[in-house]
Amino acid sequence: MIYWFRQDLRTRDLPGLHAAAQTGKPVIPVYILDEDAPGNWRAGGASRWWLHHSLEALKSELGKLGGSLHIYKGSTVAALKTIVKETGADTIYCSQQFEPWSRALEQSVHEYFSTEGLTVKRFPGTLLHQPESISTQAGQPFKVYTPFWRACNAAQPPAAPLPQPEDAIWFSEALTSAPLNELELLPTSPDWAATWHDYWTPGELGANNRARYFLAGPAEHYGEGRDYAAKAYTSKLSAHLHHGEISVRTVWHMAEAQKNETPEAASSIEKFQSELGWREFCYHLLVHFPDIPEKPFKAPFSSFPWASNESALDAWQRGQTGYPIVDAGMRELWQTGFMHNRVRMVVASFLTKHLLLHWRDGEDWFWDTLVDADLASNACSWQWVCGSGSDAAPYFRIFNPIAQGEKFDKEGEYVRRWVPEIAALPDKYLHKPWETPPLLLQEAGITLGETYPLPIVDHKIARESALAAYATIKGQASG
Incomplete structure (x- = not known):
């Protein structure tokens, strides 16, 4: 039995692995880095750093159970063919993934191996609810978050998480797999992630520890505190969830248990659960509207007069815009692979509305620099901020970076x-x-334009320019 690990790098609450173990036949744990599958969406540098350490942690966790992770690089079908030839395996188990390329890859694996007499079994495990199970009364996909989440909460609650497959029989023979380092996932010259272990503990153990810590303390303040950039009231579970080191239903049930234990924190924890719902909604949109990472959900935005300004984009990327809250966010991102969610909205609004640069420029930068770069959440959130997405904030909602900072x-x-x-x-x-005042600048050792940049745009003028640009499509985009 082959278990094909994908974005489900864990041993707990993994339905496919559990099913493979229950057959009583030897289980062959496999990970394949297929660089061809994503097309234009090859994993960015920050995600690759996380993936290396997550695979390292998975190897260790499987080793504790008596198994070995076999690693391959290249074509998924070719790697699986090699494994089948070497082992005689007759079934491939995996978790369903929902990115367009992942779904296409699953189908190609299924089509090829079914002609070879093998069975490919795909299992849920990425979401709280399968996307096709949630729909409007007319049987259509939701386009607005609130009724979508209401429908999710009215549906059958997520099943209880499954334990580790402690009684599994593991395949024990050597295979022609590769060492982890051959995947070349880590930065070298320079090693821009040298300090990232100060911030992150990738892997299943780190994910479970983080969830327990958050729900036992900071979650109590999440409802009112999640917007404050310097406060440690957010979960920081997004990268763990993206790489599947902990299942979203495990987090959900942990949250439910914590609400029962601390009823006074229930409303705050429910707000956190609703953010899990936003993740769910983004996948719902991605499944039903797979072009959303590349095309505006609202078609009129296809003719929006986006600007092209490399120097402005560079200043934004480097945190040199002259607006401190924007620059702080962009520097946090570069130095840690993460940015506080409120600040993400501020910097996204600044890029698309102050600079009039395309949301795809921001989406691409976040894809490369975020450890939690998730196709569904990244695309839907960028479109939400800029106004072109489903259930989006109106375009004329333009964050004032000064007021947001204050x-x-x-x-x-x-x-x-x-x-x-x-x-x-x-x-x-x-x-x-x-x-x-000049005297205070002098006392602080600051020379604007030299030690710190002057604003690259004036807020008032930028706001007027953004509204003028929106006016060119307003009649079409307001529906």
């Missing part, structure tokens, strides 16, 4: 951490350093 980083802790060159400014001027 509201959600009032004491400046977040900006001072990631933009240290202006840390000496008083709170009054921290989020608008260009208004600082």
Whole structure:
């Protein structure tokens, strides 16, 4: 029995692995890095760093159970053919994935091996609900989040998580697989992720520890505290969920248990669960509208007059826009592979509305630099912010980066951490350093335009330009 690991790098609550183990036949755990499958969506650098360490952790976890992870690089079908030839396996088990290329790959594996007399069995495990199980009363896909989530909550609750397959019989012979390092997932020259272990513990153990820690403490403050950039009230589970190191239904049931244990925190934890629902909604949209990572959900945005400005894009990417909350977010992203969710919305609004740069520019940058780069969530969230997506924020909702900083980083802790060159400014001027009196700038050792940039655009002028651009498609896009 081959178990083909994909974005489900765990041993707990893995229905396909559980089913393979229950056959009583030897299970062959396999991971294949198929670089051809994603097409234009090859995993970005940050995701590849995480993947290396997640596979390392999975090898260790399987080793504790008595199994070995066999690693391959190249064509999935070719690798599976080699394994079948060497072992005589007659069944391939895997978890369903929902990215367009993943679904196509599953189908090609099924079609090829069925002609060879093998069985390919695909199991749920990525979502709380299978996408086709949630629909409107008319049998159509949802396009608005709130009724979608209401329908999810009215559906059959997620089943209880499955345990590790502790009684599995593991295939014990050597195979012509590759060592993990041959996948070449880690950065080398330079090693820009050298300090990332200070921030992250990839793998199943790290995922479960993180979930327990969050739900036992910070989750109590999630409802009112998740928007404050310097506060540790978000779960930071997104990368663990994306790589499948913990199942979303495990997190769901842990949250349910915590609500029962601490009823006073129930409403806050339910808000966290609703964010799991947003992830679910993004996959729902991706399955039913697979072009959403590349094309605007609202067709009129295809003719939106996006600008082309490489120097502005570069300043945004490097955290050199002159707006401290934007720059702090972009630098947090570069230095840690992560960005606080509220700040993600601010920097996305700044790119698409202050700079009038295409949301695909931002989507591509996040895809390469986020450890939690998830096709569904990344695409849907970028389109939501810029106004072109399903159930999107209206385009004329333009975040004021000064007001956002003053509201959600009032004491400046977040900006001072990631933009240290202006840390000496008083709170009054921290989020608008260009208004600082010259004497205070001198005392703080700041020369605007040299030690820290002046704003690359004026907020008021940029807002007017954005509204003027939107006016060109307003009649078509308002529906």
